[in-house]
Amino acid sequence: MKDDINDTLRNKGEEAVRARHDRARKYQSTKKSNGKAEEHSPAEGVTINDFRAYAPTHSYIFEPSREMWPASSVNSRLDPVPICDTSGNPIVDDKGKPKTVAASTWLDQNRSVEQMTWVPGMPMLIPDRLISDGGWIERKDVACFNLYRPPIVRLGNATKAQRWCDHVYKVFGEDDAHIIKWLAHRVQRPQEKINHALVLGGEQGIGKDTLLEPLKDAVGRWNFSEVSPKQITGRFNSFLKSAILRVSEARDLGDSNRFEFYDHMKSYIAAPPDVLRIDEKHLREYYVFNCCGVIITTNYKMDGIYLPADDRRHYVAWSPLRKKDFTDSYWNELWGWYYENGGIGDVISYLMELDISGFDPKAPPPKTAAFWDIVDANRSPEDADLADAIDRMGSPDPTDPRKIIRPDAITLRQITTMADGEFGEWIRDRKNRRAIPHRLEKCGYTPVRNDDAEDGLWVINGRAIRRSW
Numbered sequence: 001m002k003d004d005i006n007d008t009l010r011n012k013g014e015e016a017v018r019a020r021h022d023r024a025r026k027y028q029s030t031k032k033s034n035g036k037a038e039e040h041s042p043a044e045g046v047t048i049n050d051f052r053a054y055a056p057t058h059s060y061i062f063e064p065s066r067e068m069w070p071a072s073s074v075n076s077r078l079d080p081v082p083i084c085d086t087s088g089n090p091i092v093d094d095k096g097k098p099k100t101v102a103a104s105t106w107l108d109q110n111r112s113v114e115q116m117t118w119v120p121g122m123p124m125l126i127p128d129r130l131i132s133d134g135g136w137i138e139r140k141d142v143a144c145f146n147l148y149r150p151p152i153v154r155l156g157n158a159t160k161a162q163r164w165c166d167h168v169y170k171v172f173g174e175d176d177a178h179i180i181k182w183l184a185h186r187v188q189r190p191q192e193k194i195n196h197a198l199v200l201g202g203e204q205g206i207g208k209d210t211l212l213e214p215l216k217d218a219v220g221r222w223n224f225s226e227v228s229p230k231q232i233t234g235r236f237n238s239f240l241k242s243a244i245l246r247v248s249e250a251r252d253l254g255d256s257n258r259f260e261f262y263d264h265m266k267s268y269i270a271a272p273p274d275v276l277r278i279d280e281k282h283l284r285e286y287y288v289f290n291c292c293g294v295i296i297t298t299n300y301k302m303d304g305i306y307l308p309a310d311d312r313r314h315y316v317a318w319s320p321l322r323k324k325d326f327t328d329s330y331w332n333e334l335w336g337w338y339y340e341n342g343g344i345g346d347v348i349s350y351l352m353e354l355d356i357s358g359f360d361p362k363a364p365p366p367k368t369a370a371f372w373d374i375v376d377a378n379r380s381p382e383d384a385d386l387a388d389a390i391d392r393m394g395s396p397d398p399t400d401p402r403k404i405i406r407p408d409a410i411t412l413r414q415i416t417t418m419a420d421g422e423f424g425e426w427i428r429d430r431k432n433r434r435a436i437p438h439r440l441e442k443c444g445y446t447p448v449r450n451d452d453a454e455d456g457l458w459v460i461n462g463r464a465i466r467r468s469w
Contacts, residue, residue, distance in 0.1 A: 121191035151220030156345025175317035202319030318370035385423035
């Protein structure tokens with residue numbers, strides 16, 4: 001009996017596949033008009049009008065999913081296309097049989113594009129434009145294929161989104177206003193770059209992911225990428241084709257890796273560069289516009305990301321809550337509202353309708369208390385000791401005795417004289433000399449060259465000073 005049931009299901013499955021192929025062939029037109037196939041927009045199946053030939057690599061873009069197909073796959077799936085005369089009549093050979101060309105050949109001749117890119121806010125086929133590493137190039141009779149797919153959303157009632165707003169406030173307190181406007185900007189203006197990332201931090205299990213869940217539908221789940229720090233610094237970077245790029249669980253990067261990660265993220269977080277080069281497996285590199293908005297989530301403040309004091313690219317929101325501050329019923333009700341009572345649509349409508357006229361995506365973000373916590377956590381002991389040594393060379397500010405006026409210029413010998421204890425041993429160790437200019441730069445001092453001397457050195461009290469700032 002079980003085998004009979006399986007055979008019945010198998011036969012039904014084969015019939016369904018045959019029916020699907022028959023529908024596809026039905027949509028694949030054999031009627032011609034001026035040598036071109038009639039345009040159709042079927043909701044199912046695969047037709048020749050679902051493809052665009054990508055000239056640089058002789059491959060084919062499947063429009064519904066934006067995937068690349070080789071010519072062999074296109075020709076095995078689609079029937080050959082009859083060749084027609086200028087009146088649209090099929091041309092036949094001596095035996096009266098219609099002449100045909102392979103589907104890939106017909107696409108090369110009739111539905112070809114010169115380039116592809118990814119840019120929100122523009123049509124799928126962008127005529128009379130090419131893209132370079134500097135932006136658009138105007139050129140007649142060419143086309144650039146846009147890989148961006150807009151979201152398919154079901155709107156709700158913006159006035160019913162308070163439950164989500166309450167959750168954002170519960171987790172991140174007064175940072176909620178900036179977070180919500182940042183997210184609303186990604187929904188309303190995905191084509192416009194925000195020049196700073198959101199850093200959402202706090203213990204595991206407090207709802208950081210839950211907060212972002214409606215955004216996946218709001219921008220389109222295919223426009224919401226999630227990667228790890230390791231993937232970010234790897235070779236392949238297709239994740240940059242996203243309205244929101246979430247870098248999850250940034251921690252334990254180590255000192256060198258944290259600096260590398262910070263430097264690597266600069267071009268992704270802010271523009272310029274206005275255009276980024278995409279490297280995908282088995283594809284030729286191509287350019288896309290730098291539109292992605294970066295969100296970094298982390299559970300660790302002390303050994304997570306690196307941020308310098310002069311950073312202008314990160315807004316840090318940190319939650320004091322713990323997993324125990326939430327009950328199981330809290331999550332059940334919130335997620336039930338999301339997917340059973342239309343909450344996702346309500347949040348999308350709220351973000352689409354929110355007034356963000358006062359939000360400046362190009363301005364440096366405010367520096368929160370959590371931002372300074374991360375900056376201080378990344379300061380090495382030598383940085384603090386060096387700052388103390390410089391302060392001891394200064395003098396009290398007459399207008400405010402609590403402040404120290406540091407010297408306008410200092411030398412390494414002066415610093416060494418003021419250094420004591422373990423820091424004194426560190427700065428006298430010649431293997432640490434290369435690190436001193438970098439640490440002095442953090443204290444506000446840069447190297448000064450003596451342009452009046454051939455060797456660039458300063459002479460003080462008859463001695464050449466090799467290091468001066």
